[in-house]
Amino acid sequence: MGFDAVIIGAGACGLMCAAQAGLLGKRTLVIEKNSQPGAKILISGGGRCNYTNLNTSAQQFISENEHFCKSAFSQFTVQDTISFFEVYGGIKGKEKTLGQLFPESNKAKDIVKVFTDLCTDINQEIWCNTEVKSIDKNSIGFEIKLVRNGREETIRSPKVVIATGGLPISKMGATDFGLKIARQFGLQITQTAPALVPLTITGKEQQWYEQLSGNSIFCRVSCGEISFEENILFTHWGLSGPAILQISSYWKPGNAIEIDLLPNQHILELIEEERSLNGKKQLLTLLSNLYTRKFAEALMLLLPVEKNLASLSKADLQKTEALIHHFKVKPAGDKGYDKAEVMRGGVSTQELSSKTLEAKKVPGLYFGGECVDVTGWLGGYNFQWAWASGFVIAQGL
Template sequence: MAHYDVVIIGAGAAGLMCAATAGQRGRRVLVVEHAGKVGKKILMSGGGRCNFTNLHTGPEHFLSANPHFMKSALARYTQWDFLALVERHRIPYHEKKAGQLFCDRKAKDILGMLLEECRAGGVTIRTKCAVRDLTVDSPHRIATDLGEFTADSLVIATGGLSIPRMGATAFGLELAERLGLAIQRPRPALVPFTLPRGQREELAELSGISLEAEVRCGDAAFREAVLFTHQGLSGPAVLQASSYWTPGTPVTIDLLPDLDLEETVAAARRNHPNLHLKNLLTDFLPRRVAQRWCAQRVPDRPLGQLSRADLQRAAEHLHRWTFTPAGTEGYATAEVTRGGVDTGELSSRTMEAKRYPGLYFIGEVVDVTGHLGGHNFQWAWASGHATGEAV
């Protein structure tokens, strides 16, 4: 039964960062991964280009039952630290928008960098190595498909429930529950909304059309692209709002965030009183969206014939389109999992379980969820580095 200083379960972003950090501190590290390949979510992220961090990452871009928990790790390993690592490995990158950094080439550049850092630390990585039994003790005992191991420190980096086709499992959450650790209820986040059947059929012909809009859910509002789909709505603004959504909660969309509809109509009808509203709206909305909204939701009459009540009704449906999603597309398409191991159970500095010395939880399995745009990767790097420095 081989003994290691550190055994890490999960070879994703957080697990590999933790392994490299601990290995380069002289620790004997083993990483076990049940899948046949490491870093699958890294490789598929960002359309294959990996949105590996964000220049504006800060605590305000994260959700957690404890909004202060992530501050320590993020402050001690920042986006600038990870960017310095990327530049040291001479990986070309670019800023796409709003501080989002992507590889110029492929996501495999980031995975290759992490594996090279692991090699520099003498880290052993075993794939197709599922954990069959585990005893949290001193030392910890881990029985796998490839043998049994003991470790002074055990790190759970198994991720959340999102994208099961990439190998996501409930291993980390189930272990935490078995140990009696509190869990914040997991649910899909950064995920498209589905609409009730009637609304879905009503908007079916708009599938594939994208436009910029402001999506509001509760106190959170996001202005980015909204995409109509066969099932409902997607796009960055919708994905962001989904992290704040709970079943039964209404969502409001402003389809014309730069426009005051009543003022625009008043100005236009002075010179074009016979212009129909749908034709005016095509200056600001995709034609099919303008036509569908006027056919079903707002009065399509010449501007000169629109009453104040007509304009108020039109503004209500265009600036404050409110609906209650039927649900979401679930973990199958969710980019991340909201919820996880309650941060009250963990040290914010090291990620160690307060009641189980030598046991750590990092990355997506913890109740810390970032906004879209590279923030979740930065949490993986920061939490993995924090634990790598502690074990």
């Protein structure tokens, strides 16, 4: 069929790869199992699509090789992403908190439309409802067996790009296809796990969290040396919210996390100030001014909240300080791939060229996006990796 490359997966990486290859005069075929391209883009950010982050650097990514992503980010920067969507889709970015950039329209479908329109204009083909069954390599190139609209076909291509994403979210067609192909060709896989995922609490503590379901608090959440300051959300099954999703990428089963429930003030200083003004005020009243009444009342099981400030003993103050600033949580687990935003781990960076993302052992085979062991923080970072890796691969096709 005269394709320079076949790209498997019409997600962020695959679509960018096809677009950039087409702009270089190359012809690609994108194969997508779903009925439309960009399925995960369309649901990202609640359908608003936080498509990059102004603060992107290697520091916001988890990988066995922390330097691996630097080459891609130097070749395709955040400014390149912004310019691409402005030039080819008329999309202007709107910055929200922490450097997050959204389309002004707040519509993820506008991001996908940029690619579908551009691919049509530059003669790149996208086949939806098409599932790849096998990929084999011979002296000529790659042989790809697939089922398209219920019919079996075989196509050949000198180069293949695996941009099939990770294991989250199975109901949207996510599979371990990329990992299987990597293993088939003898490439190492860095251990995978759900990332940016809510954490669960079980046992006797679960009821305490259940009663607080829906309460959101700005906190500092820490696991080891890493910490994030954002909101946490209490749920029926444990903890969620941006700070919890962020820390989940670093958390491992059996570990505890620590939560500072008042990161920008000190509870003992507040108590001392209030006590000098009105020693008869209850601790519960003070805490109700800092948090929701429901959360303050839930602390009755843990703190002497019904005492007035003047009668708090040294032991009471120590207990209050420890709970407010060093609240320990030992999650039972996480909500798994169906609730995770991304996958941690993937095709080992040792197996790929950081400059081209081509497999060192298999010339002509490329891996990009989420199936590679490069996992970003919440807030548009994973999209920037997808765009950059798609761009980099396109240069070598």
